[in-house]
Amino acid sequence: MLELRINGAVFETDPPVGRTLAETLRDELGLTGTKIACGEGHCGACTVQLDGVPVLACITLVHTVGEREVTTIEGLRDHALVDAFVRADALQCGFCTPGQIVSAAALVEAEPNPTPERVRHAMAGNLCRCGAYPRIEEAVLTWRD
Amino acid sequence: MARLIRTEKEVEGKYTEQWVVVEGDDDALDQWPEGPGEVVGRPATRQDGPQRARGQVLYTGDLTFPGLLQAAVLRSPHARARVKSIDFSRALELPGVLAAVGPEESHVLQSEPPFHGSPVAAIAAESYERAREALALVEIEWEELEPLLDPEQAVREQSFVDEPRSYERGDVDAGFAEADVVVEAEYRTQTVLHNAMETHQSLARWEGDTLEIYISTQFIWGIRHSVSEQLGLPPDRVRVVCNYMGGGFGAKNGPGDYTYIAIALAEKTGRPVRCALTRREENLATGNRNGTIQKLRAGARSDGTLVALEAEYVNTIGWTGFSGPTYGPIEMLYACENVRTQTYGTKLNLPPNAAFRAPGFVEGTFGLECVLDELAARLELDPLELRRRNHADNDLADGRPFSSKKLLECYDRADEHWARREAVRASSEGPIRRGTGLASQIWYGGGGPPSYAWVRVGSDGCAVVITAMQDIGTGTRTAMAQIAAEELGLPLERVRCELGDSARGPYASISAGSSTTPSMGPAVRAAAADAARQIIEIAAQRHNVEERVLSLKDGRIVSADGGSWPLEEVTGLLEDAQILGKGSRGPNPTGMRVLTFGVQVADVAVDIETGEVHVDRIAAIHDVGRVINPLGARSQVEGGIIQGVGHTLSEERLVDPASGRVLTQTLDTYKVPTIADVPEMVVELLDIPDEHLTNLGSKGLGEPPIVPTAAAIVNAIRDATGADVRSLPVTREEMLRALKEARDREKKLATSPA
Numbered sequence: 001m002l003e004l005r006i007n008g009a010v011f012e013t014d015p016p017v018g019r020t021l022a023e024t025l026r027d028e029l030g031l032t033g034t035k036i037a038c039g040e041g042h043c044g045a046c047t048v049q050l051d052g053v054p055v056l057a058c059i060t061l062v063h064t065v066g067e068r069e070v071t072t073i074e075g076l077r078d079h080a081l082v083d084a085f086v087r088a089d090a091l092q093c094g095f096c097t098p099g100q101i102v103s104a105a106a107l108v109e110a111e112p113n114p115t116p117e118r119v120r121h122a123m124a125g126n127l128c129r130c131g132a133y134p135r136i137e138e139a140v141l142t143w144r145d
Numbered sequence: 146m147a148r149l150i151r152t153e154k155e156v157e158g159k160y161t162e163q164w165v166v167v168e169g170d171d172d173a174l175d176q177w178p179e180g181p182g183e184v185v186g187r188p189a190t191r192q193d194g195p196q197r198a199r200g201q202v203l204y205t206g207d208l209t210f211p212g213l214l215q216a217a218v219l220r221s222p223h224a225r226a227r228v229k230s231i232d233f234s235r236a237l238e239l240p241g242v243l244a245a246v247g248p249e250e251s252h253v254l255q256s257e258p259p260f261h262g263s264p265v266a267a268i269a270a271e272s273y274e275r276a277r278e279a280l281a282l283v284e285i286e287w288e289e290l291e292p293l294l295d296p297e298q299a300v301r302e303q304s305f306v307d308e309p310r311s312y313e314r315g316d317v318d319a320g321f322a323e324a325d326v327v328v329e330a331e332y333r334t335q336t337v338l339h340n341a342m343e344t345h346q347s348l349a350r351w352e353g354d355t356l357e358i359y360i361s362t363q364f365i366w367g368i369r370h371s372v373s374e375q376l377g378l379p380p381d382r383v384r385v386v387c388n389y390m391g392g393g394f395g396a397k398n399g400p401g402d403y404t405y406i407a408i409a410l411a412e413k414t415g416r417p418v419r420c421a422l423t424r425r426e427e428n429l430a431t432g433n434r435n436g437t438i439q440k441l442r443a444g445a446r447s448d449g450t451l452v453a454l455e456a457e458y459v460n461t462i463g464w465t466g467f468s469g470p471t472y473g474p475i476e477m478l479y480a481c482e483n484v485r486t487q488t489y490g491t492k493l494n495l496p497p498n499a500a501f502r503a504p505g506f507v508e509g510t511f512g513l514e515c516v517l518d519e520l521a522a523r524l525e526l527d528p529l530e531l532r533r534r535n536h537a538d539n540d541l542a543d544g545r546p547f548s549s550k551k552l553l554e555c556y557d558r559a560d561e562h563w564a565r566r567e568a569v570r571a572s573s574e575g576p577i578r579r580g581t582g583l584a585s586q587i588w589y590g591g592g593g594p595p596s597y598a599w600v601r602v603g604s605d606g607c608a609v610v611i612t613a614m615q616d617i618g619t620g621t622r623t624a625m626a627q628i629a630a631e632e633l634g635l636p637l638e639r640v641r642c643e644l645g646d647s648a649r650g651p652y653a654s655i656s657a658g659s660s661t662t663p664s665m666g667p668a669v670r671a672a673a674a675d676a677a678r679q680i681i682e683i684a685a686q687r688h689n690v691e692e693r694v695l696s697l698k699d700g701r702i703v704s705a706d707g708g709s710w711p712l713e714e715v716t717g718l719l720e721d722a723q724i725l726g727k728g729s730r731g732p733n734p735t736g737m738r739v740l741t742f743g744v745q746v747a748d749v750a751v752d753i754e755t756g757e758v759h760v761d762r763i764a765a766i767h768d769v770g771r772v773i774n775p776l777g778a779r780s781q782v783e784g785g786i787i788q789g790v791g792h793t794l795s796e797e798r799l800v801d802p803a804s805g806r807v808l809t810q811t812l813d814t815y816k817v818p819t820i821a822d823v824p825e826m827v828v829e830l831l832d833i834p835d836e837h838l839t840n841l842g843s844k845g846l847g848e849p850p851i852v853p854t855a856a857a858i859v860n861a862i863r864d865a866t867g868a869d870v871r872s873l874p875v876t877r878e879e880m881l882r883a884l885k886e887a888r889d890r891e892k893k894l895a896t897s898p899a
Contacts, residue, residue: 018274027272032207033200037342037391038424042812045342073200086194089780093618094197095342095391101198124821127812129342129392130618131784133820 007075044126073098092130188776217276221258224292224805262429292494299491320453320483324444343391350417395500432499469505514856582860584853590845591739592663606713614653632673634697659845671728743767756877789854
């Protein structure tokens with residue numbers, strides 16, 4: 001039996017070996033805000049934070065999470081970035097957006113005033129096929145407005 | 146009165162005639178004056194933005210039902226093969242495995258799969274992992290067959306997906322004979338993959354005698370039609386639901402294999418089944434923008450007048466699919482009297498194509514607009530001036546006038562971006578050469594009937610737009626709510642839009658072919674106007690005034706004599722009942738071509754030592770009629786340009802030429818643009834209503850921005866370096882080849898006797 005710390009609460013789960021964190025979040029706990037778009041760590045849609053560090057939940061085995069605090073988009077619903085994304089029109093279909101916001105939240109936590117270059121570097125692992133990138137950049141740069 | 150009309154319908158450049166019923170006609174309403182209204186034409190953030198951003202909305206993959214099973218699909222690893230035998234017994238013994246379907250048990254499962262990724266069998270199990278495990282236990286014996294992979298061989302063998310198309314107007318040979326300059330070149334474009342972030346997927350379940358399909362789709366009613374026809378079910382026994390979907394770009398117009406696999410397994414198990422494709426399946430079997438080989442010839446007089454255009458297009462389609470209008474731009478964009486095209490759609494043992502954001506025109510514009518710049522260079526004419534001189538005042542293919550065309554205004558607004566090119570060139574330093582290029586855009590985007598909407602106004606004075614359309618990520622809910630709010634004189638926050646369910650709203654158009662707003666918007670406005678009329682009629686009775694003095698504004702019923710009442714004071718009389726307005730989309734203007742136009746100007750930097758190309762800036766100026774939501778419109782234009790940059794520089798489906806296997810199935814090998822690849826973008830929309838088109842004068846916007854991007858970039862590369870890039874994507878290898886060719890050409894010129 002594993003104890004997972006997720007968004008400030010504790011969950012018990014008994015996953016089979018090989019179960020990913022993304023599967024646990026989505027299929028067992030119903031936290032479907034974490035999306036799976038490629039399932040092999042290439043696109044960033046499944047990004048969650050482990051102790052504040054962005055990781056790809058689709059290639060993170062749930063047994064490796066340990067004591068670390070998992071923060072998903074459900075734990076960031078009141079973050080100022082949500083409003084910033086809507087204001088800047090930083091989403092179209094919205095499928096990649098939770099992952100974008102989780103990545104951006106980790107960035108602005110570490111660097112509250114990132115430069116455009118830093119935003120581009122930190123967010124380059126989060127693909128958006130609709131091409132909301134310029135607006136994502138704007139949202140992250142203006143997140144506290 | 147309901148009117149039965151026979152009218153022309155266009156989707157993605159394909160015209161058909163069909164009967165439509167029009168009532169509550171959009172024609173009866175005059176267009177709003179040009180410029181922003183109270184709500185329409187003003188930037189509005191997405192109404193569903195916060196829910197999407199917080200991960201609260203449910204996409205197809207987020208839905209669950211009691212007893213839901215997951216399907217995994219066995220796909221052919223060969224480009225062409227025959228299943229000699231297949232045995233599911235070991236797979237079915239695995240605990241948690243409920244059913245298997247094999248070749249011929251569904252029309253999408255074939256015993257002779259004709260391309261890599263073609264579905265052969267599928268398993269339903271309690272979990273997706275278990276279904277995948279079971280797939281590995283399916284014993285299958287293949288007989289590999291020789292695939293046909295080379296498009297030029299396919300032309301020789303006459304292996305086509307449809308009849309080759311020949312077109313000619315004027316006298317092309319005479320045109321070339323009078324040309325002062327003739328340019329001839331072969332251009333190639335690659336196969337590219339849609340890669341919407343949400344993969345193709347469906348969930349099938351029976352609710353009594355109704356088959357419910359929850360699906361990521363661009364066309365709820367098309368799915369209902371296809372599935373009911375395939376299964377022989379009455380159409381209303383098929384309910385199709387798509388509340389939220391994660392992108393399509395043309396690849397999600399039909400039911401695909403996954404829907405029928407889910408249906409077959411739901412039938413067999415008596416339980417709900419989801420069939421969600423993996424990213425790898427997505428890149429094998431859900432469609433692509435086909436590659437092209439374009440042999441082009443263009444002739445002009447010394448003053449730049451185009452006297453002849455000729456093209457042979459070989460579209461590399463795949464096993465099935467459609468040969469798109471690669472010929473469209475060369476036949477329609479310029480006022481050239483003499484044009485000849487020949488188009489082949491080759492049938493190959495490769496995955497089928499699908500519509501992809503302006504299919505055909507993206508590829509055709511690349512070749513045409515690059516050849517035009519080669520011609521401009523030979524004529525020593527300014528490329529923008531060459532385009533102005535050959536402006537087409539009507540459609541030369543059939544003489545029809547355009548319902549509106551503001552391309553010359555787009556060119557005028559491009560002047561300031563184009564004028565930067567001397568400074569851009571002068572900013573070259575060392576091996577980094579900078580330059581500027583442009584390309585024009587023509588595409589459809591007029592939409593059409595049939596499309597219907599209802600508008601419900603409640604006792605609280607709030608309105609709901611109801612229509613069974615889908616929002617594919619373009620901000621449809623918000624745009625439709627804006628249109629209804631404008632007509633009802635309501636602030637936007639008092640109007641919302643319910644969509645996404647064929648059982649809970651009237652028929653609505655496909656979200657493809659840049660048609661959502663021009664098809665649905667006029668019906669929504671007509672429905673809102675119908676509701677507004679009823680509100681005014683009952684207000685007149687309630688307050689004993691004449692209807693003609695009443696109007697709706699700022700959430701109030703306003704009388705010309707100065708009085709006004711809150712809307713809810715009148716609608717509140719209804720308690721929980723409502724006013725219901727109905728609206729439909731009228732036909733497009735007869736005898737006219739409804740098209741969108743534009744121009745893009747690109748600045749690039751080329752490292753002539755490494756062949757690396759960087760797009761520094763793109764200015765996009767498009768004429769798409771009235772703009773409903775400038776905020777969402779800008780986002781769509783930027784998104785189109787970014788996909789265009791990917792198409793030009795980094796994206797390419799690679800196929801092993803020996804085996805026909807697709808090599809680029811993952812997002813590390815298939816390179817879509819990242820945030821770090823985005824150029825500076827300047828977006829300008831003319832925002833002039835098309836006076837002949839509907840009660841809105843709005844055209845579609847999704848596709849036009851991707852059409853000219855590749856040509857503008859490649860023309861900028863020529864401006865920067867003198868090199869003629871003729872093949873997409875512009876890899877370093879292609880760039881270095883073109884640079885060497887340009888150097889060799891110059892050497893030859895320098896050494897040849899005068």
